[in-house]
Amino acid sequence: MESVMDKIVSLAKRRxxxxxxxxxYGGINACWDxxxxxxxxxxxxxxxxxxxxxxxxxxxxxxxxxxxxxxxVWHASGHVxxxxxxxxxxxxxxxxxxxxxxxxxxxxxxxxxxxxxxxxCNLTEARHFNLMFKTFMGPVEEDANVIFLRPETAQxxxxxxxxxxxxxxxxxxxxxxxxxxxFRNEITPGNFIFRTREFEQMEMxxxxxxxxxxxxxxxxxxxxxxxxxxxxxxxxKLRWHKHEKLAHYARAAYDxxxxxxxxxxxxEGIHNRTDFDLxxxxxxxxxxxxxxxxxTKERYLPxxxxxxxxxxxxxxxxLVDAYREDEQEGEVRNYLSLHPKLxxxxxxxxxxxxxxxxxxxxxxxxxxxxxxxEVFYDEKGAVGRRYRRMDEVGTPFxxxxxxxxxxxxxxxxxxxxxxxxxxxxMSQLRTWLEERIC
Ligand code: ATP
Numbered sequence: 495m496e497s498v499m500d501k502i503v504s505l506a507k508r509r510x511x512x513x514x515x516x517x518x519y520g521g522i523n524a525c526w527d528x529x530x531x532x533x534x535x536x537x538x539x540x541x542x543x544x545x546x547x548x549x550x551x552x553x554x555x556x557x558x559x560x561x562x563x564x565x566x567v568w569h570a571s572g573h574v575x576x577x578x579x580x581x582x583x584x585x586x587x588x589x590x591x592x593x594x595x596x597x598x599x600x601x602x603x604x605x606x607x608x609x610x611x612x613x614x615c616n617l618t619e620a621r622h623f624n625l626m627f628k629t630f631m632g633p634v635e636e637d638a639n640v641i642f643l644r645p646e647t648a649q650x651x652x653x654x655x656x657x658x659x660x661x662x663x664x665x666x667x668x669x670x671x672x673x674x675x676x677f678r679n680e681i682t683p684g685n686f687i688f689r690t691r692e693f694e695q696m697e698m699x700x701x702x703x704x705x706x707x708x709x710x711x712x713x714x715x716x717x718x719x720x721x722x723x724x725x726x727x728x729x730x731k732l733r734w735h736k737h738e739k740l741a742h743y744a745r746a747a748y749d750x751x752x753x754x755x756x757x758x759x760x761x762e763g764i765h766n767r768t769d770f771d772l773x774x775x776x777x778x779x780x781x782x783x784x785x786x787x788x789x790t791k792e793r794y795l796p797x798x799x800x801x802x803x804x805x806x807x808x809x810x811x812x813l814v815d816a817y818r819e820d821e822q823e824g825e826v827r828n829y830l831s832l833h834p835k836l837x838x839x840x841x842x843x844x845x846x847x848x849x850x851x852x853x854x855x856x857x858x859x860x861x862x863x864x865x866x867x868e869v870f871y872d873e874k875g876a877v878g879r880r881y882r883r884m885d886e887v888g889t890p891f892x893x894x895x896x897x898x899x900x901x902x903x904x905x906x907x908x909x910x911x912x913x914x915x916x917x918x919x920m921s922q923l924r925t926w927l928e929e930r931i932c
Pocket of ligand 1: 678680689691760804
C-alpha cells in the first residue's frame with residue numbers, strides 16, 4: 495500500500511509542485527525546488543499570510559531584511575553559543591541523529607547489523623553541533639571574515655525595530671512582519687519539505703509594553719490558529735503543544751501542531767520572548783533601543799510576542815490536509831481540496847468540443863478572467879479527463895462552454911469538491927468567481 499506521503503510526493507513531482515533539487519545530478523539530500531504549480535501555491539501562501547498580517551491590520555508593517563547580517567548579531571542573539579543540537583552516532587550502523595529524536599530515527603542497516611532500535615542501541619555521547627551555515631565575506635577566507643547564513647528571519651526585525659518605528663510613526667503596541675529564507679544545517683532533515691536545510695519562514699514580532707505581554711500572547715495564539723482554520727485546514731488536525739521546558743529567552747511558548755502522516759509535529763511557534771532580544775542588541779551594539787511613551791513619559795524596552803511559521807511546512811500542511819480520494823463511476827478520483835485563495839489555478843476553461851465556435855467563446859472568457867485570476871485553458875481530450883486533471887491540482891472551478899452556451903449565453907460551472915454543476919450567465923461569470931475566490 496502506497497502511504498499518503500508517498501502519494502503526495504509523487505503527485506507533487508508528476509504535476510509540477512515540487513521537484514528534487516539538482517535531479518539530473520542525482521539530487522542533493524533534502525533540497526527541493528518548487529515547480530510551475532508549486533511556486534504559485536507558495537506565492538499564494540505567502541500572500542495570504544502577508545495580507546492577514548499587514549494589509550488587514552494597521553498596527554503591523556512589513557520588512558525584507560538581508561540574509562547576510564553583521565556577525566555580531568549572532569553573538570548577541572545567542573546563536574553562536576547556543577544554537578546547537580545534540581548529535582549522537584550509532585556505533586553499530588554509524589547513523590547520525592539528534593539525541594532528542596532517537597526513537598523516530600531509522601537505522602539504515604536494519605535489521606541485519608544493528609538492533610534497529612536506537613533507543614536501546616550502542617550510542618556515542620552527545621556532542622553539541624552548531625546548526626548555522628558559515629561562509630566568508632569577501633575574497634579572503636580568514637576568521638575575521640566569517641559570516642553566517644541567517645538561521646531565522648527574526649533578528650533582521652529586531653535590528654530594524656527603531657528604523658521601522660521611526661519611519662512609520664507607530665506607537666507600541668505594533669508589529670513587524672517578514673517572509674524570507676533561513677538556513678539550518680539540520681542533522682536529520684527529512685519528511686519531504688517538512689525539515690530541510692534551506693527553507694522560508696513567515697515571522698511576525700509584536701512589540702508590547704511589559705505587563706501587557708501575557709494578554710497579547712493569548713491574542714496572538716488565537717489569531718494564528720484562526721488563520722489556519724480560515725484557510726481550510728481541518729480543525730481536528732490541529733492542536734496546541736505547550737512547552738514545559740522553555741528556551742532561555744522565553745517566558746511562554748506554544749506550538750501549533752498538525753497531525754502529519756508521520757505524526758503530530760510543529761507547524762508554527764508562538765513565543766513570549768520578553769525583552770531578551772532588544773536588551774541583548776542594546777548591549778552588544780551600544781545603541782539605545784528603549785521606547786519612549788509620550789503619553790505616560792515612561793521609557794522601557796518593549797517585550798516581544800513572536801509568531802514564527804514555516805512557509806514550506808505550511809505548504810506541506812495545505813497539501814496533506816487537502817489530499818482526498820473518492821470513487822467516481824467505479825474509478826478512484828484523487829483531488830486537492832485546497833482553499834480557493836491558495837489554489838494555484840483558480841479556474842479552468844474548456845470548450846466541450848473544438849468546433850461550433852466554442853473555442854472562440856472560451857478564449858473570450860479566458861481573456862476576460864486572466865488579468866484577475868490564474869486561468870488554465872484546455873481543449874484536448876474528453877471533458878471528463880480534463881476535469882480530473884484539474885481536480886488533481888486543486889482547481890476549484892471548471893467552466894465548460896457547451897451547446898447551451900450557443901443558445902442562451904450561459905456556461906456550466908463545475909465544483910471540484912462536490913462535483914455539483916450550475917449554469918452561470920456569461921455576463922455574471924467574473925463576479926460569480928471573484929466572490930468565491932478573492
Ligand atoms: P524543530 O524543533 O522542528 O527543529 P524549531 O522549534 O527549532 O523546530 P523554530 O526555530 O521555532 O523551530 O522555527 C519556526 C518555524 O520555522 C517552525 O515552526 C517551522 O515551521 C519552521 N522551520 C524550522 N526549521 C525548519 C526546517 N529545518 N525546515 C523547514 N521548516 C523549518
